Amino acid sequence: MTPDFDHPGAQVKSPAKLAHVVLRTNQLSPMVAFYKTFLGASVTFESASMAFLTYDDEHHRIALLDVPGTRPKVPSSCGLEHIAFTFASLSDLALAYRQRKALGVLPIWCVNHGPTTSMYYRDPDGNQLEAQVDNFETAEAAKAFMMGKAFEENPVGTDFDPEELVRRLQNGENEEVVKRRVEIGRRGFETVPLIA
Template sequence: MNQIRPARFVHVVYRTHRFAEMIDWYQQVFGARVQFQNEMLAFLTYDEEHHRFAFVNLDPLDPDPQDKNRQGLVGVDHVAYTFASLTDLLTNWERLKADGVEPYWCLHHGITISLYYGDPDGNQMEFQVESYTTPQDANDFMSSPGYTENPLGVEFDPADWLARLRTGTPESEFLVRKVHQPVAELRFSTPSSS
């Protein structure tokens, strides 16, 4: 199969115990604005993209400041790359699967459809496709009740979606998230033992 490459690099996500400070710093340094924020997550951008930075507040997940592993959680959570189409994203998934590389998480965020992979060291990356054709439509979704209800996303089966695409279901049927439940459980990559 021909290798399909990402169209562009799009964002980075950080885990932090300094949630408010990080948001303030990125607003000051990049002139970023908050697109969405709750007690666990914040998404910021400095341009028309729905987000260039995201922050995961670790305090609700790990509130014990005496925890010796606390600082090990801080840092880059993942970096993200956008593909040109859902067909490209899922065709690339199929090629990687044939090579023994599988995502640890398949998630329809609402603003993107995303496959999460981990490299041999456990560094996490998101391969995604945009759900909306314009930045304003994506920004509007981030302000909607559906996104507020579930900013994380709903899991999906890439094999099922690719099969349906190949039998003629248009990409547009998959792009807009029609259901917001169940909320996906957090998943993380772990280093491989090979």
Template sequence: MISAHPNRNLRIAPARMAHFVIRTNRFEETLRWYERFFLADTVYSKNNLAFLSFDDEHHRIAIGDLNGLGDSVESASAIDHVAFSFDSLHDLMYNYERLRDDGIAPIYAINHGPTTSIYYADPNGCKIELQVDNYPTSAEARDFFFSQAFHDNPIGVFFDPEALLAKFKAGEPVEELLKQGSVPAVKPAL
């Protein structure tokens, strides 16, 4: 039996995010999209239920076809997106280019200040964010939330990932590329 801890405010955080589940009325299309997007292995798929993995976790994504589902609608309350971090701008740009060449285009890209992020939508409209941290430490990223730049624009600067990729391939310093405004701002097509 677990004894009660005297400090109920003690934060014992989860060790990691285990997985997320997608309910869909487009099972095969959704399964293939996530296999391509993450280069994921399907560890199980039967009777419109699938489990996928792309790392050391037994599954990171589950997909289920539930009879009678309608299409998702933007106007409903829901989780807006799930975000995945890369360790470097190189890895983010590599995956952007790989996905682009495989016909998976982003819906928009934003330099939020703390992160440089590229967003995609799966066949159901579920959004996936691929990001890289712009600061070497979490403390520096948190400090950005108290800056005038964040106060003036808490969402960030929309940018063209092709422009960022071109500057990255040209060898411009990564530290400069991670700054807001390092590539020209674009108006999002939201």
């Protein structure tokens, strides 16, 4: 059915999906190597000034552009805070953590936000990346948690030790139990190691 283009309605149609992220860099080779490692990605196209990488059925999820005159990132400036990548299970997140660790790629912050269990990393340019798993079975359950008192009091989350998370999974603890956030009371952005 053809939409009524002359009377499109008040709400903008949402996209079908987020296709890719493009990052500007002044160190293309280290960035390509990092994203190949971090995402288990392959290169779709690469030249002296750009690279396109994918890790799934999309032709590219990350594009890297080496633009002349690009200066180092200023961490305190406005702009994109981080890019998040979701894993299918907590065990997959923990396995990717151990695989990255074996390759020398370590998280800079591990936190259970409530809706997600997340590990944050930094690429060679200083861009932040979140590797996460959803803690609730449905988006509705996650939204309900986010509208509740515990999230209002602590929208940041509770830090965790990734090795302890791995040990708990190795000991056969149920993923749903491991994903439950430990409530620590009020916490604001001033306590976040990536922002403060």
